[in-house]
Amino acid sequence: MRDGIVLDKVALKLGTADFDFDCHIEAGVITAIAGSSGAGKSTLLNLIAGFERPQSGRIFIAGTEQTASHPSERPVSVVFQDHNLFAHLDIFTNVALGMSPSMRLSSQDRDRVENALSRVGLASFGKRMPGSLSGGEKQRAAFARALLRNKPVLLLDEPFASLDTDLRLQMSALLLDLHTETANTVVMITHDREEIARIADRILHVEKGQIATDEAKADYLSRFAAPVSALSGTV
Amino acid sequence: MLTTAERRRGIGAGLTVLATVIVFVGTAVATLLAWDGDQSASRLFTAYTWSILRFTLWQAALSTLLSVAFAIPVALALARRPRFAGRAWVLRLMALPMGLPALVGALGLLGVWGRQGILNGWLTTAGLEQPVSVYGLSGILLAHTFFNIPLAVRLLLAVLERLPAEYWLLSASLGMKPLSIFRFVEWPALARIVPGVAGLIFMLCATSFTLVLVLGGGPAATTLEVAIYQALRFDFDPPRAIALAFLQITVTATVIGLIALLPAATDTVRTAGRKALRLDGRSAASRLWDGLIIAIAVIFVASPLLSVLIAGLRADLLKLVTGPRFIQAATTSLVIAVVAAVIAVSASLAIVTARQAISDRRDPDLAARLLSTSLAGTSSLVLVVPPIILGTGWFLVLRQFGNVAAFAPYLVAFINAMMALPFAVRVLEPALNDHRHQTARLAAALGIAGPAKWRLIDLPILTRPTLTALSFAMALSLGDLGAVALFGSSDLVTLPWLVYSTLSSYRTNDADGLALILGMVCLALTILGTSGRKEHENA
Numbered sequence: 077m078r079d080g081i082v083l084d085k086v087a088l089k090l091g092t093a094d095f096d097f098d099c100h101i102e103a104g105v106i107t108a109i110a111g112s113s114g115a116g117k118s119t120l121l122n123l124i125a126g127f128e129r130p131q132s133g134r135i136f137i138a139g140t141e142q143t144a145s146h147p148s149e150r151p152v153s154v155v156f157q158d159h160n161l162f163a164h165l166d167i168f169t170n171v172a173l174g175m176s177p178s179m180r181l182s183s184q185d186r187d188r189v190e191n192a193l194s195r196v197g198l199a200s201f202g203k204r205m206p207g208s209l210s211g212g213e214k215q216r217a218a219f220a221r222a223l224l225r226n227k228p229v230l231l232l233d234e235p236f237a238s239l240d241t242d243l244r245l246q247m248s249a250l251l252l253d254l255h256t257e258t259a260n261t262v263v264m265i266t267h268d269r270e271e272i273a274r275i276a277d278r279i280l281h282v283e284k285g286q287i288a289t290d291e292a293k294a295d296y297l298s299r300f301a302a303p304v305s306a307l308s309g310t311v
Numbered sequence: 312m313l314t315t316a317e318r319r320r321g322i323g324a325g326l327t328v329l330a331t332v333i334v335f336v337g338t339a340v341a342t343l344l345a346w347d348g349d350q351s352a353s354r355l356f357t358a359y360t361w362s363i364l365r366f367t368l369w370q371a372a373l374s375t376l377l378s379v380a381f382a383i384p385v386a387l388a389l390a391r392r393p394r395f396a397g398r399a400w401v402l403r404l405m406a407l408p409m410g411l412p413a414l415v416g417a418l419g420l421l422g423v424w425g426r427q428g429i430l431n432g433w434l435t436t437a438g439l440e441q442p443v444s445v446y447g448l449s450g451i452l453l454a455h456t457f458f459n460i461p462l463a464v465r466l467l468l469a470v471l472e473r474l475p476a477e478y479w480l481l482s483a484s485l486g487m488k489p490l491s492i493f494r495f496v497e498w499p500a501l502a503r504i505v506p507g508v509a510g511l512i513f514m515l516c517a518t519s520f521t522l523v524l525v526l527g528g529g530p531a532a533t534t535l536e537v538a539i540y541q542a543l544r545f546d547f548d549p550p551r552a553i554a555l556a557f558l559q560i561t562v563t564a565t566v567i568g569l570i571a572l573l574p575a576a577t578d579t580v581r582t583a584g585r586k587a588l589r590l591d592g593r594s595a596a597s598r599l600w601d602g603l604i605i606a607i608a609v610i611f612v613a614s615p616l617l618s619v620l621i622a623g624l625r626a627d628l629l630k631l632v633t634g635p636r637f638i639q640a641a642t643t644s645l646v647i648a649v650v651a652a653v654i655a656v657s658a659s660l661a662i663v664t665a666r667q668a669i670s671d672r673r674d675p676d677l678a679a680r681l682l683s684t685s686l687a688g689t690s691s692l693v694l695v696v697p698p699i700i701l702g703t704g705w706f707l708v709l710r711q712f713g714n715v716a717a718f719a720p721y722l723v724a725f726i727n728a729m730m731a732l733p734f735a736v737r738v739l740e741p742a743l744n745d746h747r748h749q750t751a752r753l754a755a756a757l758g759i760a761g762p763a764k765w766r767l768i769d770l771p772i773l774t775r776p777t778l779t780a781l782s783f784a785m786a787l788s789l790g791d792l793g794a795v796a797l798f799g800s801s802d803l804v805t806l807p808w809l810v811y812s813t814l815s816s817y818r819t820n821d822a823d824g825l826a827l828i829l830g831m832v833c834l835a836l837t838i839l840g841t842s843g844r845k846e847h848e849n850a
Contacts, residue, residue, distance in 0.1 A: 127480055127588055147590060148486025159475035164499040173495065177487040 079103035079139055080261055081124055081229065086133030088123065095119050095285035101278075103138070103228075106255060106262040108272045110296075111282035117265045118233060120282060124263065125231050126150050138228045138261075148177075150229075153222035157234040160218035161206040167193070167217050168202035174221035192220040196250065212243040216250065223254060232264035236271065248274050273297055314760055318668040325665020325686050328658045332689045332732075335725065336696050339704025340560075343553045346707055354554035359530075364558050367534040370448060370523075371516035374455035375509050381456065382463030383505075385608045387497060388601035389464070390471035391592040401605060402468075404612055405461035410837025411616075412790025413458070413521035414807050415830035418814070418823060419615030420454055420526070421445060422622050429618065450526035455519065459512045461612055470504050471497065476587045483590035492591055510570035517562055518697045520793040521807075525814075535559040536699045540796055543703060556700045564695050622820075623827020631824045640809040644789050647720060647805065651727035652784035656777060658728070659735035662686045663743045690736040693729040701726050702797040719798035723805070726794040731784035738783065742776035782840035786833045806832075 080103035088095045095116050101107050109117045122128040123135060126147035135143045142150050153174070161170045172181055172189045181189070193199055196216040206214055215235055222230055232251075236244045252275060255262055266272060272279060272293065279296040281289040289296075354360065392398065408416060423429050424445040431443055445453065474496070482492050520536040527533050533541070535555050542552035592601060631637055669675050669683040693701070705722050709715045750768050754760070759768060792807040799808040806829045814822040 125480075125484065127483070127590065146486075147480070147483040152484070154480065154484050156477045156480070159477035160481070162478060162481075162495060162499070164503075165495060169495075173485050173487075177482075177485045178491045179495075 082136040084134045086130040088130050099287045103261050104259050105277040106275055107278045108276035109265045109280050115282045116285040117282050121231050121233055125152055125154050151227045152229040152231055153225045153227045154231045155218045155222055155235045157237045161214055163206050167204050171221045174225045192224040196220045211239050215247055229261045234265050321664040321668030324661035328661045329689050336692055339701045342704045342708045343556055346553055354550050360554055363533055363535055363538045367517055370451050371513050374452055374516040375513045377456045378459035378463050378512050379509050382460050382467055384604045385464045386467035388604045389468050391589055392601055405464050408458045408461045410786055410834050411830055412833050414792050414810055415826045417454055417522055417525040418826045419619040422618030423614045424453055447532040451523055454522040454526055455516045463508050466508050467501055470500050474500055479589050506573045514566045539699050539703055552703050556703055619827055619830055622823035626820050626824025628824050640804045640806050644806040647724045648785040648788040650724040651788040652781045654728035655731035655735045655784040656780045659739050662690055663740045690732045698726045698730055698793045702794055706797055716800055716802050719803045723794045727788035727791055731787045734783050735780040738780040739776055746772050779840040782836040786836040790833045
């Protein structure tokens with residue numbers, strides 16, 4: 077079985093919506109999932125993360141079948157658009173939960189948490205509560221947790237959608253840095269064509285519950301008439 | 312966005328309500344203060360008053376502890392199982408005691424836990440002799456938990472269900488075990504609201520009247536409210552009633568003050584469009600535990616309701632409803648309830664409109680801000696000065712003018728209106744504020760004002776919350792025994808008073824039938840009030 081992520085004839089019915097995914101997401105690259113609202117982008121991510129179980133088909137992640145495994149058993153970390161941090165826990169605890177879900181930490185573990193926070197630019201933020209952080213800082217903390225978990229796959233569900241343009245640029249740069257450092261497989265849902273141009277290596281376009289196209293960034297962007305620099309709208 | 316005339320009208324209406332409530336409550340309290348002050352003061356610190364105060368606080372504390380302690384696992388189990396057959400019915404069941412008159416609930420509890428009740432019947436068959444007593448402290452605790460566990464479950468469940476859906480996905484993704492989920496996600500969310508819920512339940516139990524009157528066992532199990540009633544109604548000892556009334560006001564004011572100090576729960580909103588998906592609690596042991604806890608809660612709450620239904624259906628309902636005493640009581644109750652509901656809703660609308668008019672000013676001065684705060688406090692004044700105290704004060708006022716009975720229906724209606732005021736404001740204020748937020752700028756931009764605005768913009772939207780507030784206020788008045796207890800006589804018979812006097816004369820079968828009718832009417836009004844509410848909120 078190939079590395080990366082494989083969805084082998086995966087089928088799922090949610091209410092009246094049918095989803096059929098059959099695709100291979102390459103290891104070590106950043107793949108953007110694009111498509112209109114309700115097309116099935118989040119369902120695809122939920123299937124990989126284990127939040128939804130397929131009714132038929134098989135899912136392989138990093139060469140191992142994960143079709144029936146619990147989300148915590150899968151070699152993935154997830155960052156959502158919002159609510160990545162438990163609002164009532166401080167930043168240190170929020171990040172440390174990625175290492176030990178029962179918060180049994182050795183002094184070495186604590187050092188690793190502090191290092192992860194430093195790596196994302198939140199060195200002195202450990203004791204602060206999420207409510208006192210900006211949107212970008214909260215996402216940095218979520219990235220610190222993902223970094224600490226050190227899983228081969230990072231799933232991002234519109235992680236920068238609620239940030240302003242400057243912060244998006246900063247966070248994109250951070251994501252690229254971390255990706256270069258860890259060489260992990262990144263799967264990111266995004267509506268933003270500029271973001272795709274900036275970050276992604278490949279693009280999966282989802283339509284009506286299926287993968288409509290799977291193409292390299294250059295092919296995807298060439299389908300749009302306007303040059304990338306002039307694009308500011310969303311897909 | 313309001314015109315100057317609209318603002319003036321709004322503030323004027325609010326001032327009228329404020330003045331009326333202050334005069335009504337102030338007269339009652341001033342009369343208590345002025346009435347034979349020396350004698351009352353000397354009765355304040357007797358062994359009797361202290362024992363009553365101690366019992367009031369003790370039963371309220373125990374009731375609160377039991378209610379919250381049992382409600383937490385039930386709420387956790389229901390939150391962990393967002394989809395199972397019958398869940399919606401379990402939640403509806405948890406809403407029923409809130410609309411049920413306390414007297415009807417007490418009869419239901421007697422039917423299950425009483426001397427002739429189902430449970431004691433089973434235990435007697437099993438060879439035990441009368442092992443459960445429903446009178447005294449145990450009965451009061453049973454009754455208070457019956458009414459307050461469902462309330463606590465709903466409040467706690469709402470907090471858990473408001474947690475962002477991502478929390479549950481993150482917990483699953485991070486591999487949190489049930490204990491970690493409870494420690495890091497569920498308990499921190501509940502801990503913020505548990506003190507407030509406990510304070511509310513303590514307040515309800517400390518001011519409980521009907522349940523203690525029916526299930527309390529003599530001086531050893533009497534609360535302040537019931538002791539005030541007994542002092543006036545049976546012993547005619549105003550100084551004792553006044554001393555007890557002041558202790559009661561001290562207790563309620565202290566509890567309300569403490570509740571106000573508690574931090575408000577954070578109103579965390581679930582991420583739009585993402586449905587809560589719980590991946591925990593899938594083990595067989597967890598399913599069994601949740602099923603057991605939910606089943607116990609359902610049996611505990613449903614059995615008294617079923618008992619009321621079964622016992623009520625055994626009575627000759629046709630004969631009861633065609634009897635002259637029932638017709639008289641039903642007519643009186645209905646008239647009082649309609650009058651009370653109209654007063655409560657009109658006053659609530661005036662309070663909310665006045666507060667809106669004040670907040671509409673660009674820079675409200677100190678007097679305006681003070682008025683706004685006073686108006687907010689007005690609606691909750693009845694919580695500090697409970698109905699039995701208002702009744703006692705006015706009872707003493709009216710005695711000076713001769714026949715108290717002549718004024719009694721008006722007084723009961725007004726006290727019922729005061730009781731309904733906090734609930735009516737709580738229903739109307741968010742609805743009116745939302746409506747204003749959504750329409751005020753557009754209406755002002757289009758120049759729609761006066762009757763046209765009322766007909767085209769306000770009426771279509773505000774009809775439902777107004778009807779909801781009216782039906783809640785009517786249900787509250789119809790089921791209330793507290794206000795009428797002091798004034799009830801052969802001339803003034805309401806449905807709860809008729810049930811209570813029928814029960815007191817040991818015509819249990821008739822009392823069961825009457826309780827069923829009263830309970831059905833109140834529940835119908837509550838259901839009518841809440842029907843379609845969700846659709847409106849989601850619109």
